[in-house]
Each structure stands twice: as structure tokens, then as C-alpha cells.
Amino acid sequence: MGESTVGGGTPLVTDPFDAVPGLAPLRAAAWDGDWAATRAFFEGIPVADAEGVSFAAALLAGVDRTEWYLEKAAKAEPADPLPRTLLAERYIHLGWRARGRGLGKDVSRDQVELFHDWLRKAELLLIEVCAERPAYVPAWTARLATARGLVLGQSEARRRYDRLAEHYPHHVLAQSRLLQQLCPKWGGSWEAAHGFAQECASAAPEGSHAGVLVAEAHVEHCAELDGAQAREYLRDVSVRDELRRAARASVLHPDHRRDWQWTDSHSTFALAFSLGGHLGDAARHFAALGDTVSESFWRNVPDWKTRFTEYRSAASATL
Known part of the structure; x- marks a missing residue:
């Protein structure tokens, strides 16, 4: 997984879990549907490293079928922002996958409806988290992706980024997400x-x-x-x-x-x-x-x- 041989040479390593050995325990936990191991991985990230949490959450979101055990974790621990944020990132990933990578004019109405359905599910979770924990940066980072996909506009995206930046001013993943919003294809x-x-x-x-x-x-x-x-x-x-x-x-x-x-x-x-x-x-x-x-x-x-x-x-x- 994550390797591709081109022209008979050495395989290219394209999977970040393979490129960064320190991420391997997270993938193993995801494959096993092991919430305790997943939680332990995130607890191992320094408290001050909100960007590390966001980066790992986005990677976890790309592992197939993780929504099943994350949904159980979110129900079992309703006061904890982590499982809901991880689940929201997974829903966001599923939404963008349903939409596809084509230009807006090439995306069908059915694709858009499914895309928005997943993003609205994510947004509901994230609204709760941000209301309860206004300084929880990983949730604001995820909300930059829902703002763009749900076409909430430049002002709302910037508002969300500004709330995040109050607590973590140099969050490159969040900045990259806002940068996408600021491009002309998304109204910038x-x-x-x-x-x-x-x-x-x-x-x-x-x-x-x-x-x-x-x-x-x-x-x-x-x-x-x-x-x-x-x-x-x-x-x-x-x-x-x-x-x-x-x-x-x-x-x-x-x-x-x-x-x-x-x-x-x-x-x-x-x-x-x-x-x-x-x-x-x-x-x-x-x-x-x-x-x-x-x-x-x-x-x-x-x-x-x-x-x-x-x-x-x-x-x-x-x-």
C-alpha cells in the first residue's frame, strides 16, 4: 500500500503513513477499529501542537470505513471534542470523495447533493464542538473545509479562520484550507x-x-x-x-x-x-x-x- 513502481525503478512511496514511521500506530488503530489505540495516539501529541492533531485527523479521515468506530466513540463519549472532530473530518473526506475532483460545471446534481449531505453532517458535529470548546483549534480547522464545500462565502470562511488564529496563529494546514477558499474558483x-x-x-x-x-x-x-x-x-x-x-x-x-x-x-x-x-x-x-x-x-x-x-x-x- 502506498507504493508505485514507475519505469521499472524503485517504488515511489506515496502513502504518508509509509513515509512517516511515527504515523504507523494511527493507521494500525484505524485498520483495527480500535478507539482506545486511536485515542492513545492523539494523547501522545503534545497539548500545544493543535496542528499535529489536525494533520493526523485529516490523515485518519482517509482510511476506509473508519466512520463506523468513530461514530461509536462519539456516542460513547459525547462530552469529548476529539471523537466528534475526527468523525467530522471523516464525513468531510467522504463528502469530497463523493463530489470528485472535477470542476464545478462537471459535477452532477446527485454528486453535489451527496457532497453537501456529508458536509452538513460534519458541520452539525463541529458547531457543537466549537460552541462547547471555542478554543478547540482542530474543529475550527475542519470547519474551513465545510465552509468552502457548503459555499458559505469568503466572509464566513475568514471569520472561522480568525477564530482559529486567535489561539494558533501559524496553523499551516488551516492556512492552506483558507488559501483554497481565496482562489477565484471558490469566489476569491x-x-x-x-x-x-x-x-x-x-x-x-x-x-x-x-x-x-x-x-x-x-x-x-x-x-x-x-x-x-x-x-x-x-x-x-x-x-x-x-x-x-x-x-x-x-x-x-x-x-x-x-x-x-x-x-x-x-x-x-x-x-x-x-x-x-x-x-x-x-x-x-x-x-x-x-x-x-x-x-x-x-x-x-x-x-x-x-x-x-x-x-x-x-x-x-x-x-
Whole structure:
């Protein structure tokens, strides 16, 4: 699971549970439907690391059939925010899976109805949690995903993010979710999206993951363009320089420490630099990744696993 061999070479490791050994106990607990082991995993995350809880919750949400034991846990422990938040993240995952990854015009009415049904179930749980525990950051993080999917608008999404940021101002996963909302396809603008990414990257401690938001914004912008515009966008020297500054201040900074999100950040920078033809810049990110890759943005590239290995080979030749 989580590996794919491309061109007869070494398999690519695409599953974050395989890429980060420390996450293995969570997957084992999910496969076994073991709530006690799941709770123990989350209790092992430092109290101050709300982003770690949110990141692990989003990963758990992608494990099949976990809703069954999470529903039981939520009923058994109605005063605890954790099982309800984990269950809501699972419902959110099921909703987005039902919708599919197509453009809005390509999503059927039945898909939209099922999508919204799952998100409304999640939102009901999260409203309760946030009312009871206004400082419970993982629930506000999940509500950024429901706000976007239920088309609640820019102001409501920003309100939710601001409530979260009162308690945890440099939550990169939450910032990434709001960044999606700020893109034009969800009612925002490129000015708002790039401005927010730069704002977050500038305010974050050096060595954090926040710089990847700059890369995410540029990859999203490129994806909205056609033909020659798309080919030239990431080649622009000003875009390249923004990416370089963001990478130097985040995953390439001496203070950066590898954690659960490391594959996501290096993978996104590697993609942005590769699509722009800046292979020398991409090389350091490919070197950090080795045979590991996060598919979060790469999967939007046709035949992405082959392209990943091709770009990686071309980048390594520049070293």
C-alpha cells in the first residue's frame, strides 16, 4: 500500500503513513477499529501542537470505513471534542470523495447533493464542538473545509479562520484550507490568494512550513491558465524568486526540522520549480524527498508519477 513502481525503478512511496514511521500506530488503530489505540495516539501529541492533531485527523479521515468506530466513540463519549472532530473530518473526506475532483460545471446534481449531505453532517458535529470548546483549534480547522464545500462565502470562511488564529496563529494546514477558499474558483481572487500566502509566510517563524503556501498559490494560479500562459507563468523570474525566498525561509532554512508534513512541503516546491523549468532549484527538494512524494498537488499533473521521476532525473543532473 502506498507504493508505485514507475519505469521499472524503485517504488515511489506515496502513502504518508509509509513515509512517516511515527504515523504507523494511527493507521494500525484505524485498520483495527480500535478507539482506545486511536485515542492513545492523539494523547501522545503534545497539548500545544493543535496542528499535529489536525494533520493526523485529516490523515485518519482517509482510511476506509473508519466512520463506523468513530461514530461509536462519539456516542460513547459525547462530552469529548476529539471523537466528534475526527468523525467530522471523516464525513468531510467522504463528502469530497463523493463530489470528485472535477470542476464545478462537471459535477452532477446527485454528486453535489451527496457532497453537501456529508458536509452538513460534519458541520452539525463541529458547531457543537466549537460552541462547547471555542478554543478547540482542530474543529475550527475542519470547519474551513465545510465552509468552502457548503459555499458559505469568503466572509464566513475568514471569520472561522480568525477564530482559529486567535489561539494558533501559524496553523499551516488551516492556512492552506483558507488559501483554497481565496482562489477565484471558490469566489476569491488571485490578489487575495497570493496576498494571504505571502502574509502567512512572512509572519511565521523561520524554518516553519508556511513558505509552502506561496508555492501552493502559484501552482493553483498556473492550473487556472491555458496554453502558453500556463507554460510561461511559473517560468517568470519574479515567480521563481518568490518561490526561492519562500523555500529558503521554510524547508531549506537551517532551523527547519523534519516532521509529519515534510513530504507535502518538499513535494509542492519540487512541483512548482519543475513546472517552471527551474530544475536546479527543484533539485534540493527532490534530494530531500528521495523516493517519497506527496501526491496532493502532483496528482493534478497527467501521468504524474512518470513526470515526477522524469523531473527528478533532470533535476539531479544539475547537481
